[in-house]
Amino acid sequence: MTWLDLRPDDAGWGLDNLPYGVFSTRSDGLDRRVGVAVGRHVLDLAAVAEELWPAMAGTFAESTLDRFMAGGRAVWDETRERIIGWLTDAAHERAVRPHLVGRDEARLHLPITVADYVDFYASEHHATNLGRMFRPGQEPLTPNWRHLPIGYHGRAGTVVVSGTPVVRPRGQRRTPDGDIVFGPSTRLDIEAELGFVVGAPSTLGTPVPMEEFAEHVFGACLVNDWSARDIQSWEYVPLGPFLGKSFATSISPWVVPLAALEHARVEPPAREPRPLPYLDDTDAGPWGFDIRLEVRLNGHVVSRPPFAGMYWTAAQQLAHMTVNGAGLRTGDLFASGTISGPRPDERGSLIELSWSGETPIELPDGSRRTFLEDGDEVVITATAPGSGGGVVSFGEVSGTVMPPRSG
Incomplete structure (x- = not known):
C-alpha cells in the first residue's frame, strides 16, 4: 500500500518497479537531477534526500546516475528500501509529496555516461x-x-x-x-x-x-x-x-x-x-x-x-x-x-x-x-x-x- 494515489492506468509504474532516470523541468535542461518514476510522477530524489537522507543529497543532485551506480549493491538496496518507505509510510507524505513532479512535466535525458x-x-x-x-x-x-x-x-x-x-x-x-x-x-x-x-x-x-x-x-x-x-x-x-x-x-x-x-x-x-x-x-x-x-x-x-x-x-x-x-x-x-x-x-x-x-x-x-x-x-x-x-x-x-x- 502507498499513500500515493495510483490509478489503474499507472500499471507498470508502481512500487514493484521504481526505475531510475535523469530529468529536468527547465527547457534548457540545466537543472538535471536523479529521479524515480512512480505512477504519473517523477520523485525528485535530490530534493527529498536533502531533508530525509542528507548524506545522499549530493549523489542524487548529479546530472547522471553514474555516482549513484558506482556506490554498489548495498547502496542500491538501501536506496530502494528507503524510497519504498518514503512512499508507503504516511509519516513521510508531508516531506515527499512536494517533490513529486508530473511525468508529463519532466524532460528526460540520457541517464548514464556510457563508458563502453x-x-x-x-x-x-x-x-x-x-x-x-x-x-x-x-x-x-x-x-x-x-x-x-x-x-x-x-x-x-x-x-x-x-x-x-x-x-x-x-x-x-x-x-x-x-x-x-x-x-x-x-x-x-x-x-x-x-x-x-x-x-x-x-x-x-x-x-x-x-x-x-x-x-x-x-x-x-x-x-x-x-x-x-x-x-x-x-x-x-x-x-x-x-x-x-x-x-x-x-x-x-x-x-x-x-x-x-x-x-x-x-x-x-x-x-x-x-x-x-x-x-x-x-x-x-x-x-x-x-x-x-x-x-x-x-x-x-x-x-x-x-x-x-x-x-x-x-x-x-x-x-x-x-x-x-x-x-x-x-x-x-x-x-x-x-x-x-x-x-x-x-x-x-x-x-x-x-x-x-x-x-x-x-x-x-x-x-x-x-x-x-x-x-x-x-x-x-x-x-x-x-x-x-x-x-x-x-x-x-x-x-x-x-x-x-x-x-
Whole structure:
C-alpha cells in the first residue's frame, strides 16, 4: 500500500518497479537531477534526500546516475528500501509529496555516461534467420555460436536517449550489379534489444564470474541498435560491424533496477553442447527474464519479440566479456543483440520481418515497408511480470528517421 494515489492506468509504474532516470523541468535542461518514476510522477530524489537522507543529497543532485551506480549493491538496496518507505509510510507524505513532479512535466535525458558499449548476438532464432538468408543451403549458425556469446564493441559516443532523431547514415555499399558506390543507406533497419548497465566497476585483470552478476549490474533498459544493412554487409568481413552500426544506438531513459525483475527471472533454454565451466549455469540461479517487447512502426504493431527465449543470458555475457581480464567501468552498457522468437510476428528486426526485402510489411495506411524510409518512427516498449500479478514497465525507446546530411 502507498499513500500515493495510483490509478489503474499507472500499471507498470508502481512500487514493484521504481526505475531510475535523469530529468529536468527547465527547457534548457540545466537543472538535471536523479529521479524515480512512480505512477504519473517523477520523485525528485535530490530534493527529498536533502531533508530525509542528507548524506545522499549530493549523489542524487548529479546530472547522471553514474555516482549513484558506482556506490554498489548495498547502496542500491538501501536506496530502494528507503524510497519504498518514503512512499508507503504516511509519516513521510508531508516531506515527499512536494517533490513529486508530473511525468508529463519532466524532460528526460540520457541517464548514464556510457563508458563502453558492447552488443551481443544472443538470440538463436535471430542468428538462424540471418544465417539462412546469407548462407542458404549451409548450416545457419557458425561453428562457435553455441559455445560462446558472440559480440562486438560499438561506439559509446553515439548512444543517445529515446526521442533523439536518427539521421540516415551514408557510407560505401555494393549495388546488386556489383558496383561500389557511396551514399545514403537504402536498407536502414532496427534491432529490438535489452541493454544491461554496469554500476560497480571491477579490477583490470580480474574476471567477473556469473555468480557476481548482480553485484556489478545495476539494471536494464530498452535498446534500439539502428543498423544500415547495406553498409554493414559490404564492410563487416573480416573484422565485423563498423560504420553500419556506429551512427546511432537509442536507449530508453528509465533504467529498471535488477531488484524490480526478481519475479521475471526464468530458466533460459537448454544448451547443447553444455557450455564450458565459466559459462555453465546449469546449477546456478536462472538469469533468463520473461520480458515481452512490442515494436511499432508509425504507430502500427509489427512485432512482439519475447526475451525469455534468448540462448545466452546477461550473466553469461558479462562472464565472457571479462574472462580475459577486461575490467568493468561504471556506465558500461552491454546489449543482448536482436530479440527474435520462433514465430514470424516475433522477429525483432525488419530484415527478418521482410525476409531481406522479399516480403514487404503491410501497414494500415496501405503503405509497405521492407526497410525504413525518412520520416518513419519506431517505438519499442516492454513489460515484465511483477509481484502479485503486477507488471513492470520499461517505458519506451523511440526514434524518427531524418534525411541524410550533406558534408
